Each structure stands twice: as structure tokens, then as C-alpha cells.
Amino acid sequence: MITHSKDKQLKQMFAGGLSAAITRFTCQPLDVLKIRFQLQVEPLKSSAVESKYKSIPQACRVIFKEEGLLAFWRGHNPAQVLSICFGTTQFWTYEQLHLITKQTPYLRDRPNFSNFLCGATAGGAATVVVSPMDVIRTRRIAQDKNKGYTNSFQAFGNIIRTEGPRGLYRGVVMGVVQIAPLMGCNFMFYRLFTNTALEMKGVTDRKQLSTVLLLSLGAASGMCSKTIVYPFDLIKRRLQIQGFAQNRQTYGKQLVYAGAINCLLSILREEKLIGLYKGMIPTLIKSGATTAIHFSMYDKLSQIVEKL
Template identity: 45%
Template sequence: MVGWSTSHKNLNQFDFMVAGGISGFITRAICQPLDVLKIRFQLQVEPISENAHTAKYRSVPQAITLILKEEGVKAFWKGHVPAQWLSVSYGVVQYWSYEILVRNVSKNLDISPHWIPVVNFSCGSIAGSVATLVSFPFDVVRTRFVAQSEHKKVYHTMLSATIKIYQTEGPLVLFRGLWPTILQVGPHAGAQFMFYRMFHDLYNRISKSESTTFTSSVFAGSLAGLCAKTVIYPFDLVKKRLQIQGFGYAREQFGQHFTCRGLTDCLKKIYKIEGPWGYFKGLSPSLIKAVCTTALHFSSYEMICKFLVLIREKS
């Protein structure tokens, strides 16, 4: 199971990196359309409501229909290449660092069972923060691809987009929104790992089983994703708003453009213009995505680890 356990004793650091990278790739390939929907909602200043006639996107079904009509099915995989780089690099670093941290804590410290959730949360938070720092430029480029209009494309390839952002806006722009992201991802990753272990143990108690199965991983992962995403969602929205600053010229067909001068200014302007519910725009597709991606991420990681264990035992 995720975290130090006897089932992982034959796996080395490279195995954890491979499993994390593959699980990130699989999850991104399947769930990318949900991410596109979430980002489109997060970047919209106008209210998200069926009665908001000035808004471009008013509901999940309406948004799906409109994107298909205006941009075609390929639009749901906009920014997929940088998104894959983001997911693979994040998965590699996150699972590797988490497994190593938990393994060392388990070996070197006599931890009471009551403190296990705290250990999982702490190790998960550190792992998520390190993975975010490594993979963040891919997130900025991915967001720009999803945000741009099909009728006024600014970026065409990941490499050209990175070079253009670097040349016209400076290298630090590739890390714009990093601070709210760390504030978001640290607790989010920690909560994911903590809730995953808690729900996995709950499932095993109910089913009277001690093994890790695909079903137990999906059950624990989906609930962990739901709980963790709800808690940190406003920081995710603020991050997206910061990542498109200076990019309004490519979003003329998406309604009012949001401008701000940093984290504090962003939080104040969202509240002033959109009200407190503005911090939760796109929450519905985001929760759907969180349930699907977290369940898929953990279950695919677990199955890959089990497969690698079998290979180690046969070799």
C-alpha cells in the first residue's frame, strides 16, 4: 500500500519513480477534458449560472456543448503535451519523495499508531511541495494553452510557448502563482495521502481484508480526492488567475479579463467583483476531476507497484 509497508520492501527508489511517472501519465491522458473544463470555469469573471446571459460558460453541460461547437473535440485536450510533462514529473517526484520520507520515518522513529495520520499528512505535504516546485513551469504553459482562443492562437508548441514566455515576459513568469500553489498543494497532497490511508484502512476493516486491491484503492482514492480538493479549492482558483496575467489579449472571446497584482490583490478583487462564491467557481467539474484523478492515480500506482514487486520476486 502507498507508504512504507512490507509489500514495498523489495522496491527501490527507481521503482517508486517509475510507478509514479506511469500513474501520472495514465491519469492525465484519461482526465484531461475535466481539467480543461475546470480551468475555463476558474478563469471566467462573469457568474457561472444558467441565468447569467452575459457569461460564456453557464453550466457543465452547456460548456461541453459550446466547446465542442466552437473548438471541436480536440479542445478538450488543449495543452495536453505540457500537461503530460507536468503530470509525469509531478508523479515521479511526489511518490518517490513520499515513499522515501515515510520509509525513513518508519525505520528510524518509534511512531505510535495515533500519530500515523500526522506522519502521512506531513510527508505528503513535503512531497507535494517538492514535486510542485519541480513541475511548476509545465503548469504555467499548460494553463496558457487551455486559456487561449482558437481564433487568436499565441502558442502552437510547448517549446515555442516556453521560449516566447521567457523572452517576452521573463523567466520568473514560469513560476507566477507558485506561492498560492505551494499553499494549496502542500496541505492538499498531505490531505490526499492522509485520507487515502484512512479510507483504505476503513475499507479493509469493513471487508475484513488486509490486502490492497484495485477496488480498495479506487474507493479510498476517490474519497481522498473529494475531501482534499474541497478544503483547498480557493487557492487553486487564485493560482489560475495569476498564471494568465499579461495574457488578456488572447482571451477576447472569453468575456471580461481579470487583472491583479499578486496573491493578496487577487483575493481582494475576486471577493469585490464576484463575491465569496467567486472563490469556488468551477468547483463542480473540479470535484468530479478530483474524484476521478485521485482514484485513478492511487489505484494505477498501487497496481504498478504490485507488478514491479512480482518482477522483483521472479528475478
């Protein structure tokens, strides 16, 4: 079986990690808004007096007033490590699997299914790798000002001491359930859209497509994918803050769930179906921007490192 050379694999990992780092720094404020919205039980509407956050503009004003500008990058350090590790693992795994599928007749003849399968597997593997950093990031974003963890290293030690290793993997099953189809759809849609663009422009290589077009195709891919799997992401976030209620007293009603199914049923009972889509607007903006930057940057960086 043909495999990529070690040099090529290192270049793929470098391109994946660097594109992830650039994407994370750019989109972190949207991630903060998304997570704050996801963890709020009260309605996200201007008429809800009891709600801390009511809309994107109002939430931005409240966060800036109460916590300052840097609050929009709260949890950025673990998030950045998470993104680099996730991007490196995801793109490296995808490229190796994609090469294998090209040598498998059944998958070679079904490119959309092949891209979905490779992307889903790569996303699932990366999710397991970065789960501890994801839990720490979520809790640091969700905690009250001057409460909870002072930094990521202290958070890591505290979770290990009080909850055991299991605490670092809260919500990981739901994370894989959400990320696997999300990444599968991301890769499938992106490859499908770019292949369609190649045919329409009469060219044969993505290198010949403009950065603006790649950004647009990436944004469309991310928004389509995220809409499909969003409820799983919301449930994962809520499971990640179980046992952390004492450090987030100013965010409204506390969330206590026995597991993923109980969380789902509780949301449907207390917040109705729309509750599964809280934070959807900043999420779609973030997902579109993230996927656009991530995929287009990966393609461009891959072209650059290939020449090194």
C-alpha cells in the same frame, strides 16, 4: 538510517510516473472545463447573458462547436509531461519520507499526521518542479483559438523572452500553498480510508483489497481534500494568466491582479464568496476521478513492478 534500494526507488518512480500519465489522459477534459470556469469572472449560471460558459453541458457544447473535439485535450502535451514529472517526484519523495517516519518514534506513533506531513512535503516539492509546465498548460487552455502559443516549446521560449524565468513560476507560491495541504490530505485520507477498509475486511495488506474498492476510497479522498483547498487553486490559475490578456479576448472581462492578496480581495468584492468556488463541480468530479485512478493505479502498478 534505513533507505530504499536504488532498484526499489526506480520502481517507485516508474509506478508513480505511469499512473500519473494514465490518469492525466483520462481526466484532461475535466481539467479543461475546470480551468475555463476558474478564469471566467462572469457568473456561471444560465440566466447570465454576458457569460460565455454557464454550465457543464453548455460549456461542452460551446467548446465542441467552436474548437472541435481535440479542444478537450488542449494543453495535453505539457499537462502529460507535468503529470509524469509530478507523479514521479511526488510518489518517490513520499515513499522516502514515509520510510524515514517509520524510524522516528514520534511520527511512527501518529500515522495520520505522518501521512499528511509526507504527502504535503512531496506535493510541495513536485509543484516547484513542474511549475513551468503548469503555467504553459494553463495559458494554452486559456488562449483564444488561433492566438497565443502554437506549441509548448514556442510558449516556453516566448515566456522566457518576454517575461524572464520568473514568468514560468507565476503563481508557484500559491501553488505550493494549495498543493501541499491538498496532497497531505490526499495521502492522509487515502491511507486512513484504506486502513479502515483493511480492518473491516479483516485483512492486512492493500493488495488484498479490490480495485473497485481502492477506486472508491481514492475518489472519496480526492473529493474531501479538494473541497478544503479549492480557493487556493482558483487564485493560482488566475495569477498564471497575468500578462496574457491579449491572447484571450473572447472570454469576457480580463483579469488584472497585483498579487495573491489583491486577487483574493478582488474576487470577494466582485464575485462574492461563491466566486472562490467557480468550477467546483467539474473539479470535484475530476479530483475524485483523478485521485481514484492515480492512487489505485499506483498501488496496482507497484505490485506489478515489485515482481519484475
